[in-house]
Amino acid sequence: MTICDKCKKEVETTWRVTGMCRECASEIRGCTLDELDFKPIEENEINKNPLKFVEMFDRPPSVRRWWFDDLIRHNTVGSTLILLHGREKTGKSWICYHMAIMTALGMNFMGHQASPNIKKTLILSPEGGSEMIRERLWGLIEPLELSEEQIITLNNNIKVVDLDTRILDLTKKEDFTDLQHAINNQQSDVVILDPMIEFTDPKVDENNNKAIAEFMSRLRLLSNKNLIIVLSHHNQKNGSEARGASSILGKYDWRMGLERIDNNNENLEMKINFGSRNSKIPPIKTCIIETRPADGWKNYDTVLMAFSDYVKTSTDHEEEIIEYLSDNISSNATTLKKILTIDSGEKTKFIQKMVDDGKIVLTVDGKYKTYSIPQ
8 A cells, every 4th residue: 555645545556657546646637537547648747667778789799598509599588488389299298308308417409419507497297197207208318328326417407397186277376476486496497388278277268369478478477587488389280380379479489390291101200490489481400300100109219219310411401502592593692591501600611612513603793692503
């Protein structure tokens, strides 16, 4: 409660920056209570809670921070939302758990080193129960032949919330607060919600843009540190985009899109597209999950193989460039560099080598340079 500066009555809150109750403020400003919030503020009104400004040119931008080097970046300030989406039975949970293990041990995920500053993961997954999570985690570590000390490290760095007998609805303040305390107590760096939709109000339609946008924005308030939040989610029934409200695609920072490559083999080949919020731009990196048993992840000895990075050879990269130029006649260097999934510092050299080897042709017209395939 507070005191109105004009009538001196005790009120729950004063209106904006005036220090007066709503009734007094509307009387002074000559408007109704309904009009009060939409009336322009007078020049002589004192702002008791002014907006703050951030200097943009007092220092250069912060150095990019990576969860896995050159693969998945996280925000330097505030939480990072990572959307992991794919159709049913594409291994979304397995990938989440594999990232947690690699994070805890400081090992490579798809050939990319985990950050030494990110260790602790909190897993929330009501599907299948805690015993299924245990089976999957042990299935992933079995091929690694870890030492007893490494097992202890995993036990300290990976915690699974017991959801066997509890429903956690993060749209409810008490459940949200409970998760905040768990994150703080465990000093978690990463939180996995698998799947995301299980932690929303079951009465809320996932196609409701406003409700889903509010839910995802609220997730950023789980911690005041640089928390990484991985949200697994299903795709549209017959599509490659995430299912539900379009606000899902507008709220994440980073995405991992799983796609099944149809073939006639007994194994299923999968592809992961890593990219930023705009799904229309080419993926920053595409990794191939080599094989997945067609009958499910039952042979745990082969699970580790499934997450090995498909390393493209120079020939693979050259074929990508040639295929693009065949379809588009010519291109500038900027576009060709976007196609190449190699280190940024090597892209110019790679393109120049293709020119030197006669595989593509460089045409210079004044200050404009274009590349094409030889005629």
